[in-house]
Amino acid sequence: MIRLLVRLLLLVAIFPALPAPPSAAETGIVITEKVQLKLADAFMAEGEYYRAVTEYKRFLFLFPDAEKADYARFRVGLAHYRGGEYETAAQTFATVRETHGTSGYAADSGYFEGLSLWKLGRFDRAGTAFDGVVATDPASEYAPLALLGKSLVSFDAKNIPGCRSELVRFLSSYPEDSRAENVRETIALLDKNQPLPRKSPVLAGVMSAVVPGSGYLYAGRTGDGITALIVNGLFIAGTVVAIHQENYAVAAIVGGIGLPFYVGNIYGSANAATKWNIGVRKDLRGKIAVSLDYRF
């Protein structure tokens, strides 16, 4: 019995000295720059942009002097851009461009800053950002793309001559670029559609004021024109007949109800002409984007 007790005491005494099992040593996680960036990139690749932003920011917090800090900051902007937060994206890209001007991400940031501003509808600032990419790093792969971007920004800003001049600038700056032929085709397309066909909203409104529905016909809306003519014709005829019959109360009621339709017919005709113009512009814009093979 005593021998057994001694053996047990010995066993208890030597237990702490036993080596730990190998699996226990491997469960610890050491966060290195590489691991943290890999995690952030994994979220980015999966489309988890907001989590990716968190992880890139964690990287910048843990390793502020890391060699890849410019990369992490650029990717924060890119995650915001892909997540549809263009305002924050533009601000982040501007910060990267200003604080890491000599890094390899300055041109990339400038280009994506231009895209973000474009998405926000700030065409002037987008054009300036694209110009900055071409001016600071013309050899960058983003420089020709920035010129193409600026030509489309000019188009969206209703400046078709400006759009054409940017394409000409592209051909003179990058004549050997693989997209040069596409650019030539696009210039020919623009020349073919100059001046852009247009319907005057004012004329459409005046036409419908004189003959209800005629403004819709002018704007290519035959069905709406016929409807407006019938509806307004009936109201006008009803009012006139009621007055001829000296039934003034009925005339006032019919005229009162018909008047908004008459004014609505004028407004609608002008609106139809406006939509026609927008349609023509959108159609040409789509053709240009396809011709340039420009995707972003």
Place this chain on the structure above:
Amino acid sequence: MSESARPGHRHGPFQRGPRRAAYAAVIVFAGCLLLLPLHGFCSQAGMKGPAGPAHGPTGDREPETSSVRLVFLGAIELFQKRISPIEGPRCGFSPSCSAFGHQAVREHGPVRGVMMTADRLMRDTIFLEPGPDNPLLPTGRLFDPPSENLLNE
């Protein structure tokens, strides 16, 4: 009996006087009906102040203060609650014409809202067909919000 001798027949420049006056009265009355919302438009302009907090799309709007706008919105709401359910949804557009009118009057005032609604009512016909202006939604209706009808190029 000669024409001039018929009872009630009048000669001279005042021959059609009462009828002309009636035409003028109808036009003035109709004009007043159209101008009536301007009162609301003006009073709305008077209420403008510093921009308040942004409102969400559901419910938490500022209470309506323009009386004319309230009348138009009330009439549309009455139609939506009492008349429209009788035959069910029939509008070919989304939002429906009443929802379009409600939104147009609320966001753009009674004058422009009424014009936009009248235009929409004249477009909701058998000639309705999908196009780049009015894309077809999965519900089978054509998308046509007030924001697409503001005369903005």
